[in-house]
Amino acid sequence: xxxxxxxxxxxxxxxxxxxxxxxxxxxxxxxxxHPLFVTSGGIILLLVALRIxxxxxxxxxxxLEFFLGPATVALGVxxxxxxxxxxxxxxxxxxxxxxxxxxGIVVAGLSASLFGASQELVRSMLPKSVTTPISLxxxxxxxxxxxxxxxxxVLTGLFGSMxxxxxxxxxxxxxxxxxxxxxxxAAHGIGTARLIRESESQGAASSxxxxxxxxxxxxxxxxxxxxx
Amino acid sequence: xxxxxxxxxxxxxxxxxREWWGVPLPANVxxxxxxxxxxxxxxxxxxxxxxxxxxxxxxMMLFFAPVIVGVVAFFPLIGREAPAxxxxxxxxxxxxxxxxxxxxxxxxxxxxxxxxxxxxxxxEEAQNAPEDGRGGTAM
Numbered sequence: 001x002x003x004x005x006x007x008x009x010x011x012x013x014x015x016x017x018x019x020x021x022x023x024x025x026x027x028x029x030x031x032x033x034h035p036l037f038v039t040s041g042g043i044i045l046l047l048v049a050l051r052i053x054x055x056x057x058x059x060x061x062x063x064l065e066f067f068l069g070p071a072t073v074a075l076g077v078x079x080x081x082x083x084x085x086x087x088x089x090x091x092x093x094x095x096x097x098x099x100x101x102x103x104g105i106v107v108a109g110l111s112a113s114l115f116g117a118s119q120e121l122v123r124s125m126l127p128k129s130v131t132t133p134i135s136l137x138x139x140x141x142x143x144x145x146x147x148x149x150x151x152x153x154v155l156t157g158l159f160g161s162m163x164x165x166x167x168x169x170x171x172x173x174x175x176x177x178x179x180x181x182x183x184x185x186a187a188h189g190i191g192t193a194r195l196i197r198e199s200e201s202q203g204a205a206s207s208x209x210x211x212x213x214x215x216x217x218x219x220x221x222x223x224x225x226x227x228x
Numbered sequence: 229x230x231x232x233x234x235x236x237x238x239x240x241x242x243x244x245x246r247e248w249w250g251v252p253l254p255a256n257v258x259x260x261x262x263x264x265x266x267x268x269x270x271x272x273x274x275x276x277x278x279x280x281x282x283x284x285x286x287x288m289m290l291f292f293a294p295v296i297v298g299v300v301a302f303f304p305l306i307g308r309e310a311p312a313x314x315x316x317x318x319x320x321x322x323x324x325x326x327x328x329x330x331x332x333x334x335x336x337x338x339x340x341x342x343x344x345x346x347x348x349x350x351x352e353e354a355q356n357a358p359e360d361g362r363g364g365t366a367m
Contacts, residue, residue, distance in 0.1 A: 012294070020290045036289050040296035047297070054300065061294025067284065068291045070235040072256035073242070074281035076263040080274065092335035100328030108320035117312030121305070125316050129324050132292050137254030147298040148305070152317060154296065159321050167322065173329035177336045182329035186321055189288065209328075211260075218257045225252065 006052065012060020019043055036154060068133035072214075075131065079211035082204050086177075093181055097209050100185040101216045104129040105224060124148035126224065127217055128156045131188040134214040138221045153188070160187025161194045180205025185213045231280030234272055238263040 005011060016039070023038035047057055086093060108125045117125070124144030127135040132153045139149030164183050173179050176199060183191040184206035192210050196203030242259030245251050251258055266272040284291075299306075306313050 016290065016293055020287075020293060036293060036296065039289070039293045043293070043297050044300055047300075054298070057297065058294070061297060064291050065294050066291075068288070069239045069256050069259070070232065070280075071284040071288050071291060072254075073235045073238045073259040073263050074277075074284045076260045076267060077274070077277060077281035078285070079260075080264055080267045089336055092332045095335050096328045096332030099331045100324050103327040104320055104324040107323040108316055111319040112312050112316035115312035115315040117309055117316060118305075121309050121312060121316075125320070128317070129321070132295075133288070134254060134257055136292075136295060137256060141252070141254065145302060147295055148302050150292060150295040151299045151302075151306075152313070156317055156321050159318065160325060164321075164325050168325060168329045171326055171329070173326075173333050175333065175336065178329050178332035181332040182325050185328040186324035189285075215257060215261060218253045222252045 006056045007059055009060040009063050012057045013063055014060070015043060015046070015057065016061065016064055034158065068136070072131075072133045075211045075214065078207040082208035085204065086208060089177055092177065093205070093208065093212070096178065096181040097185050097212045098216050100182065101129065101213050102220055104186070105217065105220055119143075120145055121148065125152055127221060128152040129186055129188065130214045130217045131210055134218060138218060142221060142225060154190070157187045157190030161191040164191055165195070165198075176201040177205050181209040184209025188213070229280075231277040234277050235259075235263070235280060235284070238266070 019039045019042045020035065023033070023035040023042070026038055027033050027035050043057070046052070047054060105126050108128060109122055112122045112125045122144075123142045124139045124146075125148075126142055126144070127138035128149060129135075130138070130153070132150055135149045135153040136146040140146050160183060164187055165179065168174075168179050168182055173182060180195060180199075180202040183195055183202070188210045189207075192203060192206040195206045238259040239256060240259075241262055242255035242257070245258050245262075246253070246255045253261075263272070267274060267277075
């Protein structure tokens with residue numbers, strides 16, 4: 001059907017890596033351009049424009065996706081680093097992350113249902129506050145659609161990163177610790193990336209909360225699975 | 229490369245444990261938990277894994293870009309359910325932000341007075357974390 005070189009994984013891998021590097025460079029010139037949208041959007045447009053079948057691209061895409069596995073394990077590094085520094089605030093951190101993660105699952109499920117979402121969408125929406133590689137897997141386990149969960153997760157991260165800090169300050173959350181914890185729990189790595197640029201101590205709290213929220217939400221998702 | 233090998237070993241352990249013992253957590257999360265335990269028990273030294281971990285975290289976006297590309301197949305569903313998709317997203321994001329922030333603030337209040345904020349080293353560490361400002365950080 002399509003030429004051999006295209007169904008070889010090299011095609012999808014090369015295309016993605018090139019698009020990724022190009023989007024990082026573009027962002028250096030236009031800081032408001034989010035590299036993830038440029039990378040994914042660019043690839044989507046190219047596939048559609050040249051009528052390249054998705055399966056041809058996915059052969060390589062799957063190879064790159066594989067690295068989400070070791071990358072998730074690697075999240076242990078920032079967690080361990082920040083944990084050693086923030087032991088004294090452990091109660092506040094754990095309580096914030098746990099209550100926040102539970103709120104995320106419950107409110108995401110309820111609000112999506114109230115807005116009339118299908119089961120498929122509701123189940124993909126439950127884990128959307130945690131870092132993408134974990135939310136993907138949780139959505140799969142919960143009977144949702146991993147791709148939908150990934151997009152919801154990224155959009156949640158962007159939303160939290162753009163509006164979160166201002167919203168929190170307006171609502172009386174001004175200290176570095178609670179603010180960082182809230183952003184890390186709600187907006188995972190995308191929120192953390194923004195905080196690190198603005199305040200190191202907020203970024204530290206946020207990256208700890210992001211990794212913890214991944215673990216806590218995974219455990220809560222088990223309860224949801226056996227509860228539903 | 230040693231760091232990468234260690235991360236892979238923990239990921240593999242996560243998969244094995246999930247399958248053999250039926251632990252209902254995602255394999256990558258099981259791997260991460262074991263890995264954190266190993267760091268805490270000093271079975272694995274931070275310096276050995278740091279480089280590989282920071283590289284993977286910095287470029288995590290590259291690894292899930294293909295998943296985002298796969299969403300094309302679900303555009304009709306998103307179009308059909310746009311109000312729920314965006315409504316649920318915003319409502320729950322706001323709820324998580326506020327509930328987490330308020331809970332952490334209520335409990336951190338007591339210790340913050342005593343500690344006077346953060347040890348400077350936390351800040352230092354944050355810089356070592358996957359930083360690379362221009363948007364590489366894990367998501």
